[in-house]
Amino acid sequence: MTSDDAIRAASQRLIRAQETGEPCAPVRDLIGTDDLAAAYAVQMGVVERRLAAGATVVGRKIGATSKAVQDQLGVDQPDFGYLLHDMDVSHGGPISMAGLLQPRVEAEVAFVLSHDVDPGDPDDITLDAVREAVEVALPALEIVDSRIAGWDIGFTDTVADCASSGLFVVGADARPLTELEPRDVDMTLTINGEVRSSGNGAACLGDPLEALRWLAVQAARFGDPLRKGHLVLSGALGPFVPFAPGDEVLASISGFAPLRATFTD
Numbered sequence: 413m414t415s416d417d418a419i420r421a422a423s424q425r426l427i428r429a430q431e432t433g434e435p436c437a438p439v440r441d442l443i444g445t446d447d448l449a450a451a452y453a454v455q456m457g458v459v460e461r462r463l464a465a466g467a468t469v470v471g472r473k474i475g476a477t478s479k480a481v482q483d484q485l486g487v488d489q490p491d492f493g494y495l496l497h498d499m500d501v502s503h504g505g506p507i508s509m510a511g512l513l514q515p516r517v518e519a520e521v522a523f524v525l526s527h528d529v530d531p532g533d534p535d536d537i538t539l540d541a542v543r544e545a546v547e548v549a550l551p552a553l554e555i556v557d558s559r560i561a562g563w564d565i566g567f568t569d570t571v572a573d574c575a576s577s578g579l580f581v582v583g584a585d586a587r588p589l590t591e592l593e594p595r596d597v598d599m600t601l602t603i604n605g606e607v608r609s610s611g612n613g614a615a616c617l618g619d620p621l622e623a624l625r626w627l628a629v630q631a632a633r634f635g636d637p638l639r640k641g642h643l644v645l646s647g648a649l650g651p652f653v654p655f656a657p658g659d660e661v662l663a664s665i666s667g668f669a670p671l672r673a674t675f676t677d
Contacts, residue, residue: 414450418442423457426559426573435513435561438569451571458574459494470643471495473554475575477623477647478615484651487567492627493575495643502581506676509657515557515578518652519601519663521594521620522552522582523644529628530637537632542625548586549594551668553661554645555579556652580645585669592667595619599649600664611650620646
């Protein structure tokens, strides 16, 4: 079992990397490669530091849901992290890359929840239950990032590092699930007009709603269930790709209006 001192040291390493802008060594030397409870405890240490500084939780993100992203990261299962209000850059203007260390961008389907997903027993959370909890679906861009130098991560590293989170953009074109089936969407992501990533809803754990169900179960088991009003980024529909200041990113997800973002220094 990983010691409390090791968990605190790993959290501090990641916090220092974020605050200084200098990527750090992986944290698996402190918490090992298999202790998921320790990895999520490190994540909470990082999140609590940001909450103490004034951030608020607005939802969750699911990471490594597609085989393409799992292959890119060298992992074999999904993970989750928190979305904080200061990660939301859905303001429509150019997005500053200040504070990002090694960003990549991916396109996905997001959900807004109409009520809590907290049945008491996590095993009671079904696909129908999470479908019923979705108020609307939205197109989204996630700017993933890593505090760990060179993206040299194992699974416990990315979990500890808040599921390699950075920023996110959600579009305004909200759709109820009566108008859209998430597993059937197709996605193309271009940068400056060049196609850089493509995929579909089935690439996200077979169905973005299945990813949402997986998250709801995990969140309940960790004692912090999904809540009404939460935004959930369900996971990439295709590989993530690097981008640079000055780039224009366009995500075209069928059923939604295209989602555009531009980036500055």
